[in-house]
Amino acid sequence: MPLALDGNALRLKDDDDVAVALRPLEPGSTIRFPEATIVAVAAIPSGHKIAMRPIAGGALIRKYGQVIGRAVGAIAPGDHVHVHNVEGTRGRGDLAEVTL
Amino acid sequence: MSAATFQGYRRANGTVGIRNHVLVLPSVMCANFVVERIGRALPDVATVTHPTGCAQVGTDFEQTKRTMAGFAANPNVGAVLVVGLGCETNESKALATEIAARGQRVEVLGIQETGGTTETIARGIELARGLLAEIAGYERVACPVGELILGTECGGSDGFSGITANPALGYASDRLVAAGGTVILAEVPELVGAEHLLAERAAPAVAAKLFELIERVEARARAMHVDMRYGNPTQGNIAGGLTTIEEKSLGAAYKGGSSELREVVEYAERPSGRGLVVMDTPGQDIEQMTGMVAGGAQIVVFTTGRGTPTGSPIAPVIKVATNSTMFERMRENMDVNAGAILDGTRTLEQVGDEIYDWIVDAANGRTPAAETLGFNDFAINRIGPSF
Numbered sequence: 001m002p003l004a005l006d007g008n009a010l011r012l013k014d015d016d017d018v019a020v021a022l023r024p025l026e027p028g029s030t031i032r033f034p035e036a037t038i039v040a041v042a043a044i045p046s047g048h049k050i051a052m053r054p055i056a057g058g059a060l061i062r063k064y065g066q067v068i069g070r071a072v073g074a075i076a077p078g079d080h081v082h083v084h085n086v087e088g089t090r091g092r093g094d095l096a097e098v099t100l
Numbered sequence: 101m102s103a104a105t106f107q108g109y110r111r112a113n114g115t116v117g118i119r120n121h122v123l124v125l126p127s128v129m130c131a132n133f134v135v136e137r138i139g140r141a142l143p144d145v146a147t148v149t150h151p152t153g154c155a156q157v158g159t160d161f162e163q164t165k166r167t168m169a170g171f172a173a174n175p176n177v178g179a180v181l182v183v184g185l186g187c188e189t190n191e192s193k194a195l196a197t198e199i200a201a202r203g204q205r206v207e208v209l210g211i212q213e214t215g216g217t218t219e220t221i222a223r224g225i226e227l228a229r230g231l232l233a234e235i236a237g238y239e240r241v242a243c244p245v246g247e248l249i250l251g252t253e254c255g256g257s258d259g260f261s262g263i264t265a266n267p268a269l270g271y272a273s274d275r276l277v278a279a280g281g282t283v284i285l286a287e288v289p290e291l292v293g294a295e296h297l298l299a300e301r302a303a304p305a306v307a308a309k310l311f312e313l314i315e316r317v318e319a320r321a322r323a324m325h326v327d328m329r330y331g332n333p334t335q336g337n338i339a340g341g342l343t344t345i346e347e348k349s350l351g352a353a354y355k356g357g358s359s360e361l362r363e364v365v366e367y368a369e370r371p372s373g374r375g376l377v378v379m380d381t382p383g384q385d386i387e388q389m390t391g392m393v394a395g396g397a398q399i400v401v402f403t404t405g406r407g408t409p410t411g412s413p414i415a416p417v418i419k420v421a422t423n424s425t426m427f428e429r430m431r432e433n434m435d436v437n438a439g440a441i442l443d444g445t446r447t448l449e450q451v452g453d454e455i456y457d458w459i460v461d462a463a464n465g466r467t468p469a470a471e472t473l474g475f476n477d478f479a480i481n482r483i484g485p486s487f
Contacts, residue, residue, distance in 0.1 A: 010263065010442075020259055020341070022442055047259025047341035047405070047423070064262065067293070068347035081343070083329070088344035090293045091328030093321030 005032040009050060013065035018049040018081050020063075025050065041078040049081040061086060104279065106463040107240035108247065109175065113203025116247040117175035118398045118463040120238050121146040121414050122231045124181045124224065125172055127195045128153030128188035134217060135183050138224040145228050146177075146413040148478035153190035160484030161189065167368040167480045168195060170394030173202035176414045178235035180204055181228050183220065186212030207231065240465075246280025246374065248463060251392030251400040251415075252355040253287065255385040257333070258340025258405025260422040262351020264451070265403035265438035269420060271452025272401070272459065273357035273376070282374045284392050285356035286381040289317045289332055293346025294353040298378065302361035309364040313380050332383055336406045355403065367481055368394035385410050387481040389417070399462055401455060402470075409433045410477050411470025416462040419469055420455060435468045 002011045008031045009019040019031065025044040030037050036052070044050045049063065055075040060067045069086040079085070109117040122145045126135045132149035139147035148171075152164050168190070172180045180199055184192020196208035207227045214220040252269060254261055273283040285291075291298065295314045299307035321328050333342045342348045362375035368391045371377040379395055381388040385408060389400055393415045400415055402408065405422040407430040421427035424439030436454055440446040446454075462468055 007444075012263070020263065045341065049259070049341065049343070063347060064350045066297075066346070066350050068350065069344040082341070083338055083343055086343050088327065088329050088346060091289070091318055091321045091332075091345045093318070093323065093325050094327040096322035096325055 002033065005034065006030070011052060012063055016063050016065065017052055017055055017061045018063050019052055021046055021048055021050055039078045041076060042080040044080050051075045051077050051079045051081050053077055060089070103460065104245055105242045106245060106460055107465070108243040108463060109178065109238055110241050110243060111175045111203065115175035115203075115396070116243045116398070117177070118416070118465075119176040119414060120178045120235055121176055122179050122181070122228055122235060123148070123172055123177045123414060124183065124228055125168060126150070126153070127168070127182055127184040127190045127192035130154070130185040130188065131183040131211060134211060134220050134224060137221045138181075138183070138228055141221075141225045142228050142232070144232055146476065148413055148476060150478060150480055152480050152482070154188045155487045156189055156484070157487055158484060160482055163367055163483055164480050165190060165195065165198065167390065167394045169198040169202060170368045170370065170396070171390065171414070172199045172206070173204040174393055174396060174398065174414055176398050177204065178238055179231040180206045181224060181231060182206060182208045183224060184208065184210045186210040205231070205234070244280065245276070245460060245463075248276060248399060248459065249282040249284065249371070249395075249397045250276055250459060251284045251286070251389065251397035253385065253388055253392070253400055253402045254290070254352050254355060254404065255402060255408035255410060256404045256406030257337050257342060257348060257351065258422055259342060260439070260442065261403060261405045262354060264441045264448070265405070265420045265422040266351055266354035268438045268441065268448050268451040269401055269403055269455055270354040270357040271449060272455040273355065274359055275452070275456045276459065277357065277359045277375050280374060282371055283356055283376050284371070284379050284395065284397055285353070285376065286379040286392055287352065287383040287388050288313045288378070288380050289328065289345070290349050290352040290383045291378070292317055292328070292349050293344070294349040297353060298356070298361050301359070306361055306364055310361070310378055313364065313378070340405050365395065367391045370396045382481055384479070384481070386477045386479040390478050391481060399459060401459065403438070407433065409470060409473070409475065411473065411475025413476035413478065416468050417470045417475070418455070418458050418462060432473070433469050
């Protein structure tokens with residue numbers, strides 16, 4: 001599990017779209033990974049996710065190397081990734097055809 | 101290196117208990133008051149109350165009966181007193197017969213037959229006192245660790261559950277399976293999105309049954325036209341950083357470790373063999389815990405991020421905190437701090453070994469926080485309406 005060099009976040013698999021904040025991050029805080037430095041553009045509470053790269057609206061989002069949902073709009077690197085910009089792809093009975 | 105044996109209670113039916121309780125169980129909610137009063141008079145007996153046992157039909161009634169009989173026959177219980185009313189669907193003598201058929205010592209009382217509340221409380225105290233005396237002489241003997249059935253559970257999960265506590269519990273689960281034991285992974289709605297990873301480690305027929313359970317959950321969401329996310333992940337899970345059910349599930353599935361999935365069982369059904377098993381329970385913590393204990397789990401390890409105090413009246417429940425902040429804040433309710441993994445003070449394997457040692461110690465009689473505090477949570481999962 002790649003831990004940020006500054007210990008601010010953890011990316012569970014190398015290619016994940018998101019990392020998990022290990023402490024509360026204020027906007028402007030940096031997270032240094034060997035391959036890139038990400039600047040938080042929103043407040044990220046501890047345990048919440050931060051985007052590691054640009055994510056297009058409608059794109060599947062990966063954590064643990066697995067799909068955890070779909071972006072409902074474009075997500076910028078450093079943004080908070082949560083219920084305001086991610087929808088689930090499973091258990092979505094709300095999308096089922098209404099049969100009368 | 102932990103011992104390959106622990107000191108347990110070898111029951112006449114071959115199962116092994118790690119506690120020696122007398123359980124007083126109402127067959128129907130109408131007997132709750134009497135059961136509570138027996139418990140108040142005799143603090144040494146374990147009691148449960150519940151809102152079920154009458155005007156139930158079909159698979160819902162079958163599941164309620166199976167849960168009560170399985171819970172009463174759990175080897176942590178040395179003897180049972182069933183208290184019924186007399187006119188209930190879940191007839192108390194039939195329930196007692198079912199409990200006895202599972203090899204358990206059981207007495208039964210009906211409130212209508214005995215002649216009212218006060219007389220039944222008095223008779224119940226007398227019978228329960230007799231059962232306490234009867235089992236007091238049972239001695240602990242050396243039993244293989246492989247006799248243990250571990251229920252795994254996570255409640256009040258947060259963004260750290262899938263990073264610290266659940267993988268550490270998975271490490272302990274793998275050790276128990278390697279020692280010949282059984283591990284139950286449950287809360288099927290919290291496997292939605294992670295089922296393919298479990299199916300890869302299962303024989304085709306077992307994988308097919310797992311997919312069937314997952315489909316039942318999603319079919320229910322479709323029938324109700326709801327997004328599961330309105331109820332699961334819960335508000336607390338979302339505040340803790342979990343965004344979707346898939347994300348919660350991927351973290352939750354770590355609890356079972358990495359061994360082969362050997363069997364998929366119904367709610368409160370006893371596994372037929374050993375190794376890793378999935379049980380069909382809801383994610384609701386207390387219904388899940390009750391189902392696993394009714395399926396024979398003598399012990400539960402429960403990971404929590406937000407801080408869930410839940411405990412069973414008959415089985416020790418070991419609490420593992422996912423983060424140090426909550427561990428310190430709710431110190432009296434917690435047993436192991438997996439937050440130490442993120443703090444960098446302990447490795448995942450060290451915490452996993454600590455959990456495994458706790459399991460063996462608890463089997464030998466060490467009491468985790470929820471047991472010391474005297475919790476007696478109990479709830480039966482309903483799968484149909486009352487009539």
